[in-house]
Amino acid sequence: MNWTTSADLRAQVQRLWDRGELLRASVSDASEWPRRLSLKAPTASDLTERFEAVRNWVHAVADTPHVRVDWREWTHRVQGRQRLPTTVWVDSLQDALAFIGQGQAVQRYLALWQQTATAQPTLLPWLTRRPLQVLELTDAWERLLTVVAWLQAHPRPGVYLRQVDAPGVDSKFIEAHRGVLAEWLDLALPPEAIDATASGSAQFTRRYGFLDKPLRLRFRLLDPALPSLPGCHGLPDITLDAASFAPLALPVRRVFITENETNFLAFPPVTKAIIVFGAGYGWEALAPATWLQDCKVHYWGDLDTHGFAILDQLREHLPHAASFLMDRETLLAHRPHWGKEPTPTQRELPRLTAEEATLYDALRFDHLQPGLRLEQEHVSYRWLSDRLAHITST
Numbered sequence: 248m249n250w251t252t253s254a255d256l257r258a259q260v261q262r263l264w265d266r267g268e269l270l271r272a273s274v275s276d277a278s279e280w281p282r283r284l285s286l287k288a289p290t291a292s293d294l295t296e297r298f299e300a301v302r303n304w305v306h307a308v309a310d311t312p313h314v315r316v317d318w319r320e321w322t323h324r325v326q327g328r329q330r331l332p333t334t335v336w337v338d339s340l341q342d343a344l345a346f347i348g349q350g351q352a353v354q355r356y357l358a359l360w361q362q363t364a365t366a367q368p369t370l371l372p373w374l375t376r377r378p379l380q381v382l383e384l385t386d387a388w389e390r391l392l393t394v395v396a397w398l399q400a401h402p403r404p405g406v407y408l409r410q411v412d413a414p415g416v417d418s419k420f421i422e423a424h425r426g427v428l429a430e431w432l433d434l435a436l437p438p439e440a441i442d443a444t445a446s447g448s449a450q451f452t453r454r455y456g457f458l459d460k461p462l463r464l465r466f467r468l469l470d471p472a473l474p475s476l477p478g479c480h481g482l483p484d485i486t487l488d489a490a491s492f493a494p495l496a497l498p499v500r501r502v503f504i505t506e507n508e509t510n511f512l513a514f515p516p517v518t519k520a521i522i523v524f525g526a527g528y529g530w531e532a533l534a535p536a537t538w539l540q541d542c543k544v545h546y547w548g549d550l551d552t553h554g555f556a557i558l559d560q561l562r563e564h565l566p567h568a569a570s571f572l573m574d575r576e577t578l579l580a581h582r583p584h585w586g587k588e589p590t591p592t593q594r595e596l597p598r599l600t601a602e603e604a605t606l607y608d609a610l611r612f613d614h615l616q617p618g619l620r621l622e623q624e625h626v627s628y629r630w631l632s633d634r635l636a637h638i639t640s641t
Contacts, residue, residue, distance in 0.1 A: 403456025
């Protein structure tokens with residue numbers, strides 16, 4: 248039997264709640280009442296073969312609270328005159344809320360709606376779009392409105408999040424709610440207070456004019472004949488913020504980039520060269536250093552799909568960057584060290600060379616082994632030295 252039960256009727260109303268329709272209906276006239284619920288009823292043959300079950304079903308539907316039932320009477324050839332439900336209705340929003348026990352939740356939503364209408368009316372469209380999220384944020388609501396008001400009074404403040412002087416608000420609160428705040432601030436702030444070129448949670452501070460912690464670059468001088476930086480005599484391992492690294496214009500011919508710290512520390516000496524400790528998918532710190540355009544840049548990442556994706560992204564800033572030890576020969580020579588990449592990527596990488604793209608396709612489409620990866624630290628030191636000698640001799 249697949250007749251509609253009282254639980255099924257309640258589930259239909261619950262789905263209206265889960266889609267946010269009932270909350271939206273509490274602040275809008277867009278919803279029409281009454282609402283008809285789907286009802287699958289017994290057939291004439293059910294009355295003949297399952298009369299007791301049908302009678303119990305009729306009683307259960309009739310006893311369902313907060314709904315209105317339309318009936319029809321008919322004469323069955325065996326059971327005689329019968330009265331069966333044909334349609335079930337929920338007549339009002341109040342009935343729907345009572346049916347699923349969400350009356351108090353709607354009252355909370357209405358209170359937050361009114362608070363927002365008074366304090367920040369431009370945010371009301373967001374409350375309509377995301378009504379269930381409104382309820383999830385109940386405890387933080389007052390402080391979220393406070394952050395918006397503070398930024399309206401201090402557009403593009405040029406301070407760190409830690410310096411926001413608003414009641415009950417600290418930097419951890421803002422960081423924890425960056426997603427919501429970004430959507431709110433886009434509605435509440437004038438266009439000139441928003442940097443439209445910065446998007447996503449990672450660029451929240453830049454988008455709204457806060458200071459962010461400086462990007463840092465760590466690099467090693469691979470040639471002892473290179474001039475030391477002031478105060479760094481005898482220290483080949485140096486870390487600078489991006490703003491200080493950009494104007495260095497070091498007298499080097501080659502720049503190596505590696506993602507592995509051990510490889511960074513153990514990289515062999517190379518004449519007129521430095522090695523940079525990579526930053527995964529973030530290359531913002533390198534971008535301002537225009538002098539790198541005049542250097543031969545070699546990127547050494549893991550031989551897996553994400554290694555090639557990082558190389559592809561690096562070429563957005565340094566189009567001439569070449570891959571290093573990320574070739575099929577290196578991969579096949581280190582078969583005993585093959586591992587498994589936990590979450591490979593399969594997206595298109597338009598900046599790869601033809602040879603790189605062929606190997607990338609072999610990795611992402613599992614031509615050699617499912618999820619194959621060779622981590623860069625498993626490439627032998629002799630192999631590294633031999634390849635290094637080859638490229639530096641040309």
